[in-house]
Amino acid sequence: MTEQPAFPFPAARPVLELAAVTKTYGEQPPVSALRGVSLTVRQGELVAVVGPSGSGKTTLLHVMGTLERPTDGVVRINGIDIADLDDQQLAAVRARSIGFVFQQFFLAAHTTALENVADGLLYAGVEVGERRRRAAEALEQVGLAHRRRFRPGKMSGGERQRVAIARALVGRPAILLADEPTGNLDSTNGASIVALLHRLNAEGATILVITHDSELAARLPRQVHVLDGRIVSDSAADATVGGRR
Amino acid sequence: MNTEAITAPARLRLGDQARLASVGIRSRPLRAALSALGIAIGVAAIVAVLGLSSSSQAGLLAEIDRLGTNLLKATNGQTLSGKEAQLPREAPARLSMLDPVEQVAHVGTVADAKAYRSPLVPATHTNGLQIRAASLNLPSVIATGIAHGRWLNEASATKPVTVLGATAAQRMGIDRVYPGQRVWLGGQWFYVAGILRPAVLTTEIDTSALIGYPAARQYLNHTGVSNGKPADGHPSTVYVRAVTERVGAVQSVLARTANPKAAGEVDVSQPSDALTARAAAEGAFNSLFLGLGAVALIVGAVGVANIMIISVLERRSEIGLRRALGATRRQIRTQFLAEAVALALIGGAVGVTAGVAATAVYAKTQGWAVVIPVESWVGGIASAILIGALAGLLPAIRAARLSPTEALRTV
Numbered sequence: 001m002t003e004q005p006a007f008p009f010p011a012a013r014p015v016l017e018l019a020a021v022t023k024t025y026g027e028q029p030p031v032s033a034l035r036g037v038s039l040t041v042r043q044g045e046l047v048a049v050v051g052p053s054g055s056g057k058t059t060l061l062h063v064m065g066t067l068e069r070p071t072d073g074v075v076r077i078n079g080i081d082i083a084d085l086d087d088q089q090l091a092a093v094r095a096r097s098i099g100f101v102f103q104q105f106f107l108a109a110h111t112t113a114l115e116n117v118a119d120g121l122l123y124a125g126v127e128v129g130e131r132r133r134r135a136a137e138a139l140e141q142v143g144l145a146h147r148r149r150f151r152p153g154k155m156s157g158g159e160r161q162r163v164a165i166a167r168a169l170v171g172r173p174a175i176l177l178a179d180e181p182t183g184n185l186d187s188t189n190g191a192s193i194v195a196l197l198h199r200l201n202a203e204g205a206t207i208l209v210i211t212h213d214s215e216l217a218a219r220l221p222r223q224v225h226v227l228d229g230r231i232v233s234d235s236a237a238d239a240t241v242g243g244r245r
Numbered sequence: 246m247n248t249e250a251i252t253a254p255a256r257l258r259l260g261d262q263a264r265l266a267s268v269g270i271r272s273r274p275l276r277a278a279l280s281a282l283g284i285a286i287g288v289a290a291i292v293a294v295l296g297l298s299s300s301s302q303a304g305l306l307a308e309i310d311r312l313g314t315n316l317l318k319a320t321n322g323q324t325l326s327g328k329e330a331q332l333p334r335e336a337p338a339r340l341s342m343l344d345p346v347e348q349v350a351h352v353g354t355v356a357d358a359k360a361y362r363s364p365l366v367p368a369t370h371t372n373g374l375q376i377r378a379a380s381l382n383l384p385s386v387i388a389t390g391i392a393h394g395r396w397l398n399e400a401s402a403t404k405p406v407t408v409l410g411a412t413a414a415q416r417m418g419i420d421r422v423y424p425g426q427r428v429w430l431g432g433q434w435f436y437v438a439g440i441l442r443p444a445v446l447t448t449e450i451d452t453s454a455l456i457g458y459p460a461a462r463q464y465l466n467h468t469g470v471s472n473g474k475p476a477d478g479h480p481s482t483v484y485v486r487a488v489t490e491r492v493g494a495v496q497s498v499l500a501r502t503a504n505p506k507a508a509g510e511v512d513v514s515q516p517s518d519a520l521t522a523r524a525a526a527e528g529a530f531n532s533l534f535l536g537l538g539a540v541a542l543i544v545g546a547v548g549v550a551n552i553m554i555i556s557v558l559e560r561r562s563e564i565g566l567r568r569a570l571g572a573t574r575r576q577i578r579t580q581f582l583a584e585a586v587a588l589a590l591i592g593g594a595v596g597v598t599a600g601v602a603a604t605a606v607y608a609k610t611q612g613w614a615v616v617i618p619v620e621s622w623v624g625g626i627a628s629a630i631l632i633g634a635l636a637g638l639l640p641a642i643r644a645a646r647l648s649p650t651e652a653l654r655t656v
Contacts, residue, residue: 062650065569067568067649068648068649068650080248088573089252089254091573091574093252094570094571095254095570095572096250096251096571097251098569100569102566102653104562106563106566108563109272110268110271119570120570122265122570123255123567123572123573123576124255124571125257128260128261128264
């Protein structure tokens with residue numbers, strides 16, 4: 001893959017690299033969810049991957065997040081080729097280098113916002129006192145310091161998604177992958193989440209948002225359009241760089 | 246960045262493992278309680294059965310201790326021709342001359358005389374009661390006492406006066422003693438002087454109406470012959486208290502001494518044997534109830550396995566999230582296995598507590614010492630842990646097998 005000048009930090013280190021990634025499900029007939037995707041996300045970027053449902057963007061998220069291995073092609077996280085890692089090491093990569101935010105939040109209902117955020121550090125081997133201390137910081141960062149003792153059930157959808165974002169960011173991952181982060185929110189709450197993502201990005205977080213909402217995508221600095229398992233356009237590069245080979 | 250530092254999986258600390266194991270229990274406490282209940286019942290049954298049998302055994306042994314194991318009994322047996330034999334009149338006196346013998350008491354069954362509440366009672370309604378002439382030291386030798394009224398004395402032993410055994414009094418419907426109270430013994434009114442407490446070692450005394458030898462001779466024709474002259478009747482049973490260490494020696498010569506001419510016509514027994522046998526037999530019920538406890542445990546295990554399988558299905562998204570947060574398959578498996586063990590352990594602990602409490606309450610009402618064998622509660626807890634592990638294994642493996650994307654796709 002040739003080096004492309006990337007917006008906004010051309011010289012920044014790549015944190016996520018996909019090269020000619022394909023993903024095929026099933027045997028007969030095989031279903032191709034990804035058909036040769038190449039994409040580089042550099043440190044400090046805020047990227048939207050946008051496409052209609054069925055375009056393969058959720059599979060792309062799973063492959064980028066190392067939840068699934070590609071059928072073919074190369075995936076590098078922080079320069080490490082995940083093909084060289086076994087399942088346990090992949091889990092460790094997720095624990096330390098990748099943060100996930102889901103449309104459904106996936107918060108534990110029986111415990112507090114603070115504990116939910118602290119769980120983001122559990123599998124990185126951080127001791128419980130330190131987990132809580134850093135969770136409190138992360139909650140402050142997303143503007144929910146006053147809600148740390150609340151259970152998710154007592155919070156609004158926007159607040160819940162902020163808790164989920166705090167949980168994803170508490171381990172200072174190399175990249176934050178957000179899957180339809182505003183999908184379950186009304187427009188006001190959605191806008192505030194987008195504003196939060198902008199602010200966190202300005203503070204240094206690398207964020208990739210997957211969405212079907214092109215309006216939301218338009219508000220982010222870089223848009224990557226996906227259709228039928230291919231990248232059809234990438235605002236940060238020539239249209240040819242995407243996936244048409 | 247250093248590849249090793251990023252890709253080495255972190256180990257969970259014990260405290261974190263415990264916290265993870267309690268996630269399901271804390272989020273659904275009622276369900277957890279109900280599924281632990283089965284195991285609690287099983288463990289409680291096992292602990293209570295073992296505790297109760299040990300406590301009742303301890304109670305019996307204490308009773309045996311109190312009553313003493315040094316009581317021997319020589320009873321008239323049968324002659325060669327199958328007729329009822331007679332103990333010689335001199336038997337008690339001869340037995341008391343044996344060196345290790347401390348005390349001798351005796352009773353003589355009054356033949357052909359029955360005891361009734363009143364003459365109006367039909368003759369066939371004997372209630373299984375017997376009239377026995379008794380030596381005056383009988384209560385102390387057989388380790389019983391007076392429940393109501395007074396025991397016989399030198400004077401009342403010559404008069405138509407009786408003391409009823411505990412069962413005899415009960416069957417006649419007499420529960421207290423008042424002046425002028427009479428019963429109909431052998432066609433004659435006898436005044437009731439007292440009622441005995443139950444004689445545990447010698448239950449034949451319980452079903453007796455006891456009178457003095459002189460009274461038996463005078464009023465009920467219970468007579469013998471001494472040196473050619475009429476005398477008190479023959480004893481039918483001689484009770485002997487011997488020095489505890491030499492009970493065996495006394496027992497071996499008891500028959501010969503009591504009736505030198507026909508030792509074979511004397512039945513010798515040690516009444517405490519029956520109680521000792523009962524103490525040993527207390528274990529007989531155990532296997533049945535232990536079996537029931539085991540069945541309850543198995544049912545409890547099925548309950549826990551069932552709950553865990555449902556839990557794994559319901560918590561797919563939690564599993565997917567944890568995998569996304571960096572949990573390895575092994576960590577997911579350990580979490581669910583530990584949760585099943587924790588459930589079973591809670592059940593086991595509650596069961597042991599309930600079993601001990603049941604034992605304590607019952608033992609208190611029976612006046613026994615509370616004895617909980619160590620192996621019962623250790624075994625109860627250990628089997629709960631084992632059962633939890635077995636019940637949780639399959640669900641935990643299923644949880645770990647779930648691929649993260651599959652787990653996240655649901656909802």
